[in-house]
Amino acid sequence: MKVHSIKEVQLLPLPVQKAWEFFVSPANLALITPPDLGFTITSEVPAEMYEGLIITYTVTPFIGIKANWVTEISHIQEPRFFVDEQRLGPYRLWHHQHFFKEHPTGTEMTDLVHYALPFGAAGNLFAPIVKRRLAQIFSYRRKVLNDLFR
Template sequence: MKIYKLHKYQKLPISKAKAWEFLSDPSNLKVITPDYMGFDIVDGADRKMYQGQVIQYVVTPIAGIKTKWVTEITHVKEDDFFVDEQRFGPYKLWHHKHFIKEIEGGVEMEDIVHYKLPMGVLGQLVHPFLVKNKLEEIFNYRKQKLEELFGKY
C-alpha cells in the first residue's frame, strides 16, 4: 500500500485575513484550477467553509473523461487551517491539509496532500508520469494564479 505525499509552500504579500477570506470560499477553487480540468462545483459551495461541509465537483483530469469528486471539510480552524478529504472520487485516499501562517510582509501557505491511487501496482506504475506530473502542474498553476490575483512575495 503506497501512500504518496505532495508538499507545497507559497508566500503571498497579503494579510492572513485576506488569504483566509479567499481560501475559505469553496467557489474560489474553480478560480485557481486550470480551465482544461473542466472543474465545476455541483453542490455544497453555497457558503463559507465549515467543518462537515460536503462539496461535490465534476472534473475532467485526463483525456476528457468526466469524474465525480466528493470532498468533506473535516477540520477548520478559522484563519489558520482546514482539511479536506475525498469521500468519493478518483483516488483511493485524498487527505489535503491547508495551512496559513502570518510572516513578515504577508502569509505563507502550506499544502500537504497524502493520497493513494486505485488499481494497486498499475496505479503505482502510472503515478510517476501521469498522476504526479498532473498534480505538480495543477499546483504550479495554482501558485501562478494566486500571484496574479494577489501579487508576488
C-alpha cells in the same frame, strides 16, 4: 496501499485573515484550478466552508476521463488550517491540508496532500504521471494567486 505526498509552499502578500477569507470560499476554488481540468462544482455551496461541508464536483483529470468527486471539509481551525478529504472520487485516498501562517511579507500558505491511487500495484504504475499532473495544477494555482495578489 502506497501513499504519495506533495507539499507546496507559497508566500502571499496579504494578511493571514485576507488569505483565509479567499480560501474558505468554495466558489474561489474554480478561479485557481486549470481550465483543462474541467472543474465544476455540482452542489450548492455556502459563501464560507464549515466542518462537515460536503462538496461535489466533476473533474476531467486527463483528456477523455471525466470523474465525479465528493469531498468533505473535515477540520477547520480559523484562520490557521483546514482539511478536505475525498469521500468519493478518482483517488483511493485524498487528504489535503491547507495551512496559513503569518510571515514578514504577508502569509505563508502550505499545502500538504497525501494521496493513494486506485487499482493497487497497477495503479501505482501511473504514479509519475499523476505526480506530474498535480505539480501542473499547483503551478497553475501559484501563477493565478501571484497575479491576483500582486
